[in-house]
Amino acid sequence: xxxxxxxxxxxxxxxxxxxxxxxxxxxxxxxxxxxxxxxxxxxxxxxxxxxxxxxxxxxxxxxxxxxxxxxxxxxxxxxxxxxxxxxxxxxxxxxxxxxxxxxxxxxxxxxxxxxxxxxxxxxxxxxxxxxxxxxxxxxxxxxxxxxxxxxxxxxxxxxxxxxxxxxxxxxxxxxxxxxxxxxxxxxxxxxxxxxxxxxxxxxxxxxxxxxxxxxxxxxxxxxxxxxxxxxxxxxxxxxxxxxxxxxxxxxxxxxxxxxxxxxxxxxxxxxxxxxxxxxxxxxxxxxxxxxxxxxxxxxxxxxxxxxxxxxxxxxxxxxxxxxxxxxxxxxxxxxxxxxxxxxxxxxxxxx
Amino acid sequence: xxxxxxxxxxxxxxxxxxxxxxxxxxxxxxxxxxxxxxxxxxxxxxxxxxxxxxxxxxxxxxxxxxxxxxxxxxxxxxxxxxxxxxxxxxxxxxxxxxxxxxxxxxxxxxxxxxxxxxxxxxxxxxxxxxxxxxxxxxxxxxxxxxxxxxxxxxxxxxxxxxxxxxxxxxxxxxxxxxxxxxxxxxxxxxxxxxxxxxxxxxxxxxxxxxxxxxxxxxxxxxxxxxxxxxxxxxxxxxxxxxxxxxxxxxxxxxxxxxxxxxxxxxxxxxxxxxxxxxxxxxxxxxxxxxxxxxxxxxxxxxxxxxxxxxxxxxxxxxxx
Numbered sequence: 001x002x003x004x005x006x007x008x009x010x011x012x013x014x015x016x017x018x019x020x021x022x023x024x025x026x027x028x029x030x031x032x033x034x035x036x037x038x039x040x041x042x043x044x045x046x047x048x049x050x051x052x053x054x055x056x057x058x059x060x061x062x063x064x065x066x067x068x069x070x071x072x073x074x075x076x077x078x079x080x081x082x083x084x085x086x087x088x089x090x091x092x093x094x095x096x097x098x099x100x101x102x103x104x105x106x107x108x109x110x111x112x113x114x115x116x117x118x119x120x121x122x123x124x125x126x127x128x129x130x131x132x133x134x135x136x137x138x139x140x141x142x143x144x145x146x147x148x149x150x151x152x153x154x155x156x157x158x159x160x161x162x163x164x165x166x167x168x169x170x171x172x173x174x175x176x177x178x179x180x181x182x183x184x185x186x187x188x189x190x191x192x193x194x195x196x197x198x199x200x201x202x203x204x205x206x207x208x209x210x211x212x213x214x215x216x217x218x219x220x221x222x223x224x225x226x227x228x229x230x231x232x233x234x235x236x237x238x239x240x241x242x243x244x245x246x247x248x249x250x251x252x253x254x255x256x257x258x259x260x261x262x263x264x265x266x267x268x269x270x271x272x273x274x275x276x277x278x279x280x281x282x283x284x285x286x287x288x289x290x291x292x293x294x295x296x297x298x299x300x301x302x303x304x305x306x307x308x309x310x311x312x313x314x315x316x317x318x319x320x321x322x323x324x325x326x327x328x329x330x331x332x333x334x335x336x337x338x339x340x341x342x343x344x345x346x347x348x349x350x351x
Numbered sequence: 352x353x354x355x356x357x358x359x360x361x362x363x364x365x366x367x368x369x370x371x372x373x374x375x376x377x378x379x380x381x382x383x384x385x386x387x388x389x390x391x392x393x394x395x396x397x398x399x400x401x402x403x404x405x406x407x408x409x410x411x412x413x414x415x416x417x418x419x420x421x422x423x424x425x426x427x428x429x430x431x432x433x434x435x436x437x438x439x440x441x442x443x444x445x446x447x448x449x450x451x452x453x454x455x456x457x458x459x460x461x462x463x464x465x466x467x468x469x470x471x472x473x474x475x476x477x478x479x480x481x482x483x484x485x486x487x488x489x490x491x492x493x494x495x496x497x498x499x500x501x502x503x504x505x506x507x508x509x510x511x512x513x514x515x516x517x518x519x520x521x522x523x524x525x526x527x528x529x530x531x532x533x534x535x536x537x538x539x540x541x542x543x544x545x546x547x548x549x550x551x552x553x554x555x556x557x558x559x560x561x562x563x564x565x566x567x568x569x570x571x572x573x574x575x576x577x578x579x580x581x582x583x584x585x586x587x588x589x590x591x592x593x594x595x596x597x598x599x600x601x602x603x604x605x606x607x608x609x610x611x612x613x614x615x616x617x618x619x620x621x622x623x624x625x626x627x628x629x630x631x632x633x634x635x636x637x638x639x640x641x642x643x644x645x646x647x648x649x650x651x652x653x654x655x656x657x658x659x660x661x662x663x664x665x666x667x668x669x670x671x
Contacts, residue, residue: 087424120457128423129455133447139416140448146417147424150376150402157420170444173413180408335458336451336493338516341545341587344492 011211015224021290029233043072043285046096048310057263063114066093070258073284074190076100077231085155087126089141094160105317135165138174145183156184156242164195179216182247186238192257197270213250225253226284355535358528360502361391364509378405379431415441419449422464432468436479449518450493465512470522471563475648483609488520489586495519496586500565502533507542524563547589553578556602564606571661594627601632602668611639633671636664
């Protein structure tokens, strides 16, 4: 008997906006001028927040902080495709998602000073706390999708993680379960190509991360993660699929971590300045500015104004954060359980 | 009132709570059509359907992780891990996440899940099917750890666990599943979490035990004036009841089937030393398994604490 081909697969890559600001008119999402500016302002806010956070850490006013610089398109583009009914499961490097969805900047800063009160998501947002244990938020997001489906809830679940997460068991277990039950979940990998010092080729022998979805029976797509239109479009389509009961989608946003892994890291130890310079030219904000300028929506003065407004907003948040009273000892106890055990109750009272 | 074994009692608790509260869903391996490898969930798939009795892939970390997401989004999941030795695959989800979600989110999210798993030795099963690693989980402050000792407490504790607003690890002593039959009332009743039970009153020595060792401890004390306390909840444990008894008898023997070093008996002994040492007439003794990996069937009798070992410890503390 001759061998036969049982299945064959293709992996698509979506890009809409190139480095020079030229967009494919066929694929460009139908966004109004106001919406385009909103995308831009959200990216500038994310960048500004990030720059301030790094500076604050250097001054000893913030703890260890993981910069998002370079990943603004992946974060803002996906977040703006969400509706209030949707749920977000972040890792720990999605401050651009939080800011775009309206999570208070003061709370983000508070969290990164080491004040966990910053993790209390406002009631109107469905954002899970930061997840420091890489990939472990993925099965939890799958469970949330189970719950939404079970309750006939119109929302979908979006879970964020990095390229390093794709090597973890929870990535595979979560993907597998989501595929088996065709759950309303969108998996978004910000493939920033570095897991601390390990480059992508040290993480996987696969040509793309997107193709990993194929093994679990659902679609994976790679998008240019520095192209906010591609991220937005792919996320929106994936969410529509999820809501229609078609099942999960995996979106690999190919981007680049322009800064260090965290403020405690020195990326110059393991990667070349040439590589960083190459990606600096692919800056997601730069290309959107070029696009907006070409449409006469935008000039240099607007860019300066946008940055200044974002700077003022972040400065106000920094001021508000630093004016907060320090957490008291009882803070450790007060929300850990609905009711403390007798020993914990005594410990809370200092006994 | 019906005489039920522990399997039937747990099944009844699940069925009644699922009928009462549509948020209760079960997930795990082989729990649906097959009714679970111990038949604990028998008939529930037929009665409540595939959306509420979910046969999952073989995927312990995702079972626990998904239960967390379900719990945070309004369901009341009961995850079954087929044997305690396989909870290690889901350990991170349970300890790093389920136990911390309420604290991490400063109360915005909670995690009312129950993780049921067969626990303990003496059933002639393969490796990792007879673990008793409860102490590992008792070091996780946001997680309640519950161990029933018979059909009545199994049902009442499970109902209480299902209604608890925080995560509960529910350890079902496999050796007792079909060994004991007790009167188990139909309909709802609860056994309060965090409360120990006086299993036998006495005045000369206090025996502390839980799970399948309770049965063995009760056999061992037949001819002694011993008070036997069934802990039922290990985290948080009922120090008040334990200390009250110890202050009365002045002698303590702790019996557990897990390895001795850093077993839960160490916590009990330390608490007794801190709070009641001046009431003691004798050293606190622990009758526990040796510090070796849980063996297979041919060595299990050498591993599990025996009635004779418990009696030897009783004789020793009574010499003082």
